[in-house]
Amino acid sequence: MFRKQYLVWVITLFFVGCSTVPITGRKQLKLISNNELLPLSFGQYKEVIEAGPLSTNQEQAEMIRRVGNKIKSAAEKYYADHHISSKLSGYQWEFNLIESEQVNAWCMPGGKVAFYTGILPICAGENGVAVVMGHEVAHALANHGNERMSQGMVAQFGMNSLGAALGENPSQTKVLFQQAVGMGTQVGMLKFSRGNESESDHIGLILMAMAGYDPSEAVEFWKRMDALSGGKQPMEFLSTHPSHDTRVADLKALLPEAMKHYKP
Ligand SMILES: [Zn+2]
Numbered sequence: 001m002f003r004k005q006y007l008v009w010v011i012t013l014f015f016v017g018c019s020t021v022p023i024t025g026r027k028q029l030k031l032i033s034n035n036e037l038l039p040l041s042f043g044q045y046k047e048v049i050e051a052g053p054l055s056t057n058q059e060q061a062e063m064i065r066r067v068g069n070k071i072k073s074a075a076e077k078y079y080a081d082h083h084i085s086s087k088l089s090g091y092q093w094e095f096n097l098i099e100s101e102q103v104n105a106w107c108m109p110g111g112k113v114a115f116y117t118g119i120l121p122i123c124a125g126e127n128g129v130a131v132v133m134g135h136e137v138a139h140a141l142a143n144h145g146n147e148r149m150s151q152g153m154v155a156q157f158g159m160n161s162l163g164a165a166l167g168e169n170p171s172q173t174k175v176l177f178q179q180a181v182g183m184g185t186q187v188g189m190l191k192f193s194r195g196n197e198s199e200s201d202h203i204g205l206i207l208m209a210m211a212g213y214d215p216s217e218a219v220e221f222w223k224r225m226d227a228l229s230g231g232k233q234p235m236e237f238l239s240t241h242p243s244h245d246t247r248v249a250d251l252k253a254l255l256p257e258a259m260k261h262y263k264p
Contacts, residue, residue: 134204
């Protein structure tokens with residue numbers, strides 16, 4: 001009996017919960033439907049943006065939106081070319097600049113991006129913004145928030161969690177979302193695994209190249225981050241992120257692939 005149930009669960013997971021990450025091709029666990037997840041994400045984002053304060057520097061805020069839209073458009077073109085545009089159904093892209101000294105940027109599921117003004121000196125211009133934007137947009141495209149919640153779901157609830165996965169238990173989905181976001185600590189920020197962070201670096205590098213930004217800037221960006229943070233990892237780029245040295249080495253190895261997509 002148990003084995004039969006288990007088999008049904010595994011087969012259901014195979015159809016419902018297994019997804020492929022575009023660009024890297026990695027298989028991931030994705031148990032929560034975007035119909036459930038995205039309204040929670042959008043609600044949380046709205047709260048953060050309303051609390052602000054948003055930057056009053058219109059030129060900088062406009063640059064964040066411009067870079068975001070160029071990278072979003074590059075992603076949408078890639079998805080259309082590969083006949084996977086349906087994966088972006090329900091996304092509502094938004095790119096805002098918050099006034100804060102924090103060296104930080106983040107992205108909520110469904111394409112809700114926030115930059116803090118504190119990261120702009122390290123970006124040192126539009127190309128540097130594209131490095132961070134590519135990385136953040138990649139978190140949304142690769143469904144890292146959903147993956148993290150799905151892993152939490154299996155770890156905590158095992159087979160019984162399938163109800164939530166199939167949309168029968170929205171309240172449980174909300175609890176998982178709040179746990180993943182880490183309510184009360186860093187509002188609006190999902191904490192991702194190191195593997196997810198490396199994957200976002202990879203996808204982000206390709207995206208910025210597709211959007212017309214020189215991907216070799218990513219190496220320079222991380223050198224500047226290293227110099228300015230004195231070896232410490234700031235915020236979104238915190239503990240689970242690869243060390244700066246590893247990161248620079250990984251990005252250099254990925255540059256030839258990214259350069260193939262780069263049309264200045
Ligand atoms: Zn990240």
